[in-house]
Amino acid sequence: MGKGRLEAFSDGVIAIIITIMVLELKIPVGDKLNSLWPLWPKLLSYILSFVYVAIYWNNHHHMMHAVEKVSGGVLWTNMLLLFWLSLIPFATAWMGENHFTLWPVVVYGFILMLSATSYIILARCLVSLHGKDSVFAKVLGSDYKGKLSVRIYAIAIGLSFIHPMIGFALYALVAAMWFIPDRRFEKKITSQ
Amino acid sequence: MGKGRLEAFSDGVIAIIITIMVLELKIPVGDKLNSLWPLWPKLLSYILSFVYVAIYWNNHHHMMHAVEKVSGGVLWTNMLLLFWLSLIPFATAWMGENHFTLWPVVVYGFILMLSATSYIILARCLVSLHGKDSVFAKVLGSDYKGKLSVRIYAIAIGLSFIHPMIGFALYALVAAMWFIPDRRFEKKITSQ
Amino acid sequence: MGKGRLEAFSDGVIAIIITIMVLELKIPVGDKLNSLWPLWPKLLSYILSFVYVAIYWNNHHHMMHAVEKVSGGVLWTNMLLLFWLSLIPFATAWMGENHFTLWPVVVYGFILMLSATSYIILARCLVSLHGKDSVFAKVLGSDYKGKLSVRIYAIAIGLSFIHPMIGFALYALVAAMWFIPDRRFEKKITSQ
Amino acid sequence: MGKGRLEAFSDGVIAIIITIMVLELKIPVGDKLNSLWPLWPKLLSYILSFVYVAIYWNNHHHMMHAVEKVSGGVLWTNMLLLFWLSLIPFATAWMGENHFTLWPVVVYGFILMLSATSYIILARCLVSLHGKDSVFAKVLGSDYKGKLSVRIYAIAIGLSFIHPMIGFALYALVAAMWFIPDRRFEKKITSQ
Numbered sequence: 001m002g003k004g005r006l007e008a009f010s011d012g013v014i015a016i017i018i019t020i021m022v023l024e025l026k027i028p029v030g031d032k033l034n035s036l037w038p039l040w041p042k043l044l045s046y047i048l049s050f051v052y053v054a055i056y057w058n059n060h061h062h063m064m065h066a067v068e069k070v071s072g073g074v075l076w077t078n079m080l081l082l083f084w085l086s087l088i089p090f091a092t093a094w095m096g097e098n099h100f101t102l103w104p105v106v107v108y109g110f111i112l113m114l115s116a117t118s119y120i121i122l123a124r125c126l127v128s129l130h131g132k133d134s135v136f137a138k139v140l141g142s143d144y145k146g147k148l149s150v151r152i153y154a155i156a157i158g159l160s161f162i163h164p165m166i167g168f169a170l171y172a173l174v175a176a177m178w179f180i181p182d183r184r185f186e187k188k189i190t191s192q
Numbered sequence: 193m194g195k196g197r198l199e200a201f202s203d204g205v206i207a208i209i210i211t212i213m214v215l216e217l218k219i220p221v222g223d224k225l226n227s228l229w230p231l232w233p234k235l236l237s238y239i240l241s242f243v244y245v246a247i248y249w250n251n252h253h254h255m256m257h258a259v260e261k262v263s264g265g266v267l268w269t270n271m272l273l274l275f276w277l278s279l280i281p282f283a284t285a286w287m288g289e290n291h292f293t294l295w296p297v298v299v300y301g302f303i304l305m306l307s308a309t310s311y312i313i314l315a316r317c318l319v320s321l322h323g324k325d326s327v328f329a330k331v332l333g334s335d336y337k338g339k340l341s342v343r344i345y346a347i348a349i350g351l352s353f354i355h356p357m358i359g360f361a362l363y364a365l366v367a368a369m370w371f372i373p374d375r376r377f378e379k380k381i382t383s384q
Numbered sequence: 385m386g387k388g389r390l391e392a393f394s395d396g397v398i399a400i401i402i403t404i405m406v407l408e409l410k411i412p413v414g415d416k417l418n419s420l421w422p423l424w425p426k427l428l429s430y431i432l433s434f435v436y437v438a439i440y441w442n443n444h445h446h447m448m449h450a451v452e453k454v455s456g457g458v459l460w461t462n463m464l465l466l467f468w469l470s471l472i473p474f475a476t477a478w479m480g481e482n483h484f485t486l487w488p489v490v491v492y493g494f495i496l497m498l499s500a501t502s503y504i505i506l507a508r509c510l511v512s513l514h515g516k517d518s519v520f521a522k523v524l525g526s527d528y529k530g531k532l533s534v535r536i537y538a539i540a541i542g543l544s545f546i547h548p549m550i551g552f553a554l555y556a557l558v559a560a561m562w563f564i565p566d567r568r569f570e571k572k573i574t575s576q
Numbered sequence: 577m578g579k580g581r582l583e584a585f586s587d588g589v590i591a592i593i594i595t596i597m598v599l600e601l602k603i604p605v606g607d608k609l610n611s612l613w614p615l616w617p618k619l620l621s622y623i624l625s626f627v628y629v630a631i632y633w634n635n636h637h638h639m640m641h642a643v644e645k646v647s648g649g650v651l652w653t654n655m656l657l658l659f660w661l662s663l664i665p666f667a668t669a670w671m672g673e674n675h676f677t678l679w680p681v682v683v684y685g686f687i688l689m690l691s692a693t694s695y696i697i698l699a700r701c702l703v704s705l706h707g708k709d710s711v712f713a714k715v716l717g718s719d720y721k722g723k724l725s726v727r728i729y730a731i732a733i734g735l736s737f738i739h740p741m742i743g744f745a746l747y748a749l750v751a752a753m754w755f756i757p758d759r760r761f762e763k764k765i766t767s768q
Contacts, residue, residue: 005583005637007197012591015204018278020599023212025282031290036299050278054271061197061267075637076755079630086594086626090601098607107612179268199389204588207396210470215404217474223482228491242470246463253389253459371460391581399588402662407596409666415674420683434662438655445581445651563652 024093042096049092081118105164113153216285234288241284273310297356305345408477426480433476465502489548497537600669618672625668657694681740689729
């Protein structure tokens with residue numbers, strides 16, 4: 001029950017985040033095909049962010065599915081994750097508006113990095129609640145993909161100072177890496 | 193459980209899409225009855241899009257009701273469907289703002305076509321998961337209505353170059369065709 | 385199951401409608417107490433509409449609680465109700481912006497009347513599905529309050545042409561009449 | 577069932593409130609790091625409000641978890657709570673826009689005070705429904721933290737007339753006091 005409502009609330013917030021981003025795709029002036037052209041950076045930002053928020057939902061879904069209990073600490077670390085995710089629409093719009101210049105790309109990466117870090121904290125908080133020898137902890141394993149993502153974000157932010165598009169390409173690479181949902185929790189779901 | 197949360201998330205996103213479209217109905221300047229008059233193209237766009245999103249929700253509801261299990265692939269093809277649906281408010285607003293001129297009508301039809309295609313992919317992905325001889329596959333059948341819709345959208349886009357209102361009329365025709373919910377899954381629901 | 389998801393989707397749409405209305409309460413220019421003063425018509429409109437949407441949620445909640453099954457027709461009449469409710473934020477904003485002048489008050493009443501009519505149609509559709517001798521039909525009874533509301537709205541719209549504030553006062557009266565949730569379905573809930 | 581849908585609707589409204597606040601973080605003009613600087617009052621307001629709405633969700637979650645039944649009165653006192661919470665985005669934006677000057681800080685505190693008061697009324701309404709000797713009433717206890725919060729808000733509003741930052745600091749103090757979720761209901765959840 002506690003777990004169910006946590007999932008429902010997270011689903012609600014994530015569903016709103018993923019949908020309000022589209023409000024930043026303001027309709028263009030003019031009604032020609034090439035009136036749409038100036039929208040490409042915003043559309044590209046939107047696509048990357050949509051994929052990222054979808055990845056977070058998928059992984060959150062898989063992880064919470066394996067969870068047996070929640071605690072007050074879990075509720076708050078989950079809120080921390082939702083807080084950083086809620087800033088993605090802002091960073092997406094700023095990056096799209098400015099055609100992927102340096103600082104918007106850096107800030108976008110920073111928010112991705114903090115979201116990923118919050119997710120790791122949430123996972124650790126759940127492991128600590130279930131015990132290191134629990135089924136949950138074994139299924140989660142070493143969480144190397146999460147840790148690797150945070151490192152790639154850090155590198156991407158650094159390389160953005162050479163050219164912001166390198167940073168953007170690395171963010172897209174991390175998204176591609178996560179595109180395949182977390183196989184660790186997968187088997188459980190398939191059989192239901 | 194996995195299925196339940198997928199339904200809940202899809203419901204959330206679709207509920208937000210259907211509701212934020214109304215934000216494009218900006219309140220008119222002036223407080224006379226005929227101040228409302230310039231809103232008619234936006235209202236007409238809104239009505240058609242409301243019906244379309246409602247149709248997707250109804251059919252998604254019926255299809256997921258018959259589903260027994262979900263997989264990572266299903267989660268992602270569902271996300272693809274939600275992505276194209278999320279662009280409907282944008283296309284609706286652009287079409288309403290420009291009084292059904294050529295390119296907005298074409299782009300609107302294009303997004304409808306991609307939404308319908310994503311829905312077909314989602315259905316196929318579910319058939320492949322359940323097996324071709326499963327109850328689900330038999331209930332879904334040949335999905336001729338989905339395929340027919342995609343073809344009519346293609347024709348509608350083509351005929352829009354003669355007059356955009358032909359395209360719009362064909363979009364409305366497809367909506368009318370789907371207005372009656374999918375009888376294939378209907379019997380199951382009625383008895384619950 | 386079918387009923388559960390219909391409730392979930394309606395809850396989502398109604399939750400969004402009730403919340404996006406507050407976006408029309410634009411923050412005032414200036415930071416003095418009397419900078420808030422020009423907001424009073426918008427705040428008053430917001431309060432009435434919040435109460436109305438809350439009434440619809442309460443009654444929808446009570447009615448659906450007594451429902452045993454749903455059909456395709458129920459899904460569509462429910463969508464019709466959600467459509468008219470979705471126009472309430474628009475009418476609220478227009479009425480608040482124009483300080484309760486004639487046409488905005490008339491249009492607001494018109495949308496209330498169509499929402500109430502849709503609710504009656506939904507109730508009839510459910511009665512017809514369950515049968516006239518079903519528990520549901522007996523619990524619903526003659527629905528005189530719903531029919532009375534529609535009549536008061538019609539009178540309110542008419543009297544708005546004498547003075548719009550008469551119309552507004554009558555809308556508030558209907559809300560007050562519904563403030564007490566529908567006792568017909570109440571007993572069932574209290575015992576759960 | 578009745579309780580479940582009340583939770584679902586409250587979750588929806590609270591999820592939307594917490595997320596639409598971020599729409600007030602308009603993207604800055606310019607793409608430099610210091611273009612973000614003028615956003616600090618809005619970001620600070622956003623963080624405090626995010627924490628507050630999260631606290632309400634956490635406590636609502638814990639309280640409703642212990643609830644055994646709901647009534648019409650509970651539905652309406654819950655709506656009253658949601659009404660005041662729905663005004664938090666407005667007060668947050670006004671306070672952030674005006675850099676924590678007197679009246680926006682006072683109005684923000686006033687809305688916090690009314691939200692807290694509504695929460696107390698909701699708790700009392702639930703106690704009265706379950707009976708003073710019920711498990712629910714014993715678990716809730718004297719609710720001293722809720723009453724203390726209302727008093728601190730009143731003092732904070734008063735001291736804002738000396739300097740608004742004193743008021744703001746006290747609001748943050750109350751949030752910190754609630755940061756630890758309500759231990760009264762905690763034990764029940766952990767074991768599920």
